[in-house]
Amino acid sequence: MRTLFAWRGAGCVATGLLLAACDEGPVVNFAQPFPAGAFDMAAFPARHQAVYTAADSSTSLHIGRTAVWLQELQSQVLGRHEPEAAILRLTTDSTYRSEGGQLHYLRPVGKDSIRDSWLSQDTIFALTGAHAGRLRRFQGRYYLSTPTENAESWEVQRLELARPKLVWQTLGRDTLRLRALDPATVHYRRRNGISYYQLTPMPGPATRHVGRYAGLWNTKGEFLRRR
Structure with a gap:
């Protein structure tokens, strides 16, 4: 925690x-x-x-x-030609897991960008x-x-x-x-x-x-x- x-x-x-x-x-x-x-x-x-x-x-x-925990929806927009986006090889709406096991949601934004979203969680009390x-x-x-x-x-x-x-x-x-x-x-x-x-x-x-x-x-x- x-x-x-x-x-x-x-x-x-x-x-x-x-x-x-x-x-x-x-x-x-x-x-x-x-x-x-x-x-x-x-x-x-x-x-x-x-x-x-x-x-x-x-x-x-x-x-x-x-317990009490905090959840926050976070996101970043990547250009399709950025290295991170190329690794994801997005063609349609999809998901993937990061190295730490975090589930990410991918969605095209226009023709040249990708929105990468994930839900972070932090236990503040237990x-x-x-x-x-x-x-x-x-x-x-x-x-x-x-x-x-x-x-x-x-x-x-x-x-x-x-x-x-x-x-x-x-x-x-x-x-x-x-x-x-x-x-x-x-x-x-x-x-x-x-x-x-x-x-x-x-x-x-x-x-x-x-x-x-x-x-x-x-x-x-x-x-x-x-x-």
């Missing part, structure tokens, strides 16, 4: 919680699954297991029983496997916590469902927003040129603040339920 939510940056100058001259920003994670002390759910409720589609119809978010996550519900939202590769912290996303709408959000990395949190919640360290912020909100007011602070969360996508 590709990890989507670990941000790493180099060449940052930090003063307290302020960062400057940073291209990608710091790594911001939680010390443990969020919210701390909440009940771990074994699966997503059946009423929310569905396909949710973005406005452009090319991207969809799928909620299954124990309750099983080598990096099994924790699923918790808090303040009406689902919180999806996944351990980092080194198991030192947890990457947290959240899903807000207000049928038929779904909003997918990830933890932001704006250090000015972090300053608005209880100082005891935010722990900073710098290692190998990378700035790390680890959040440790205690159950109670600090946890409620993190959940309700909209500016702390970045919206990755908005979707409507399809089925």
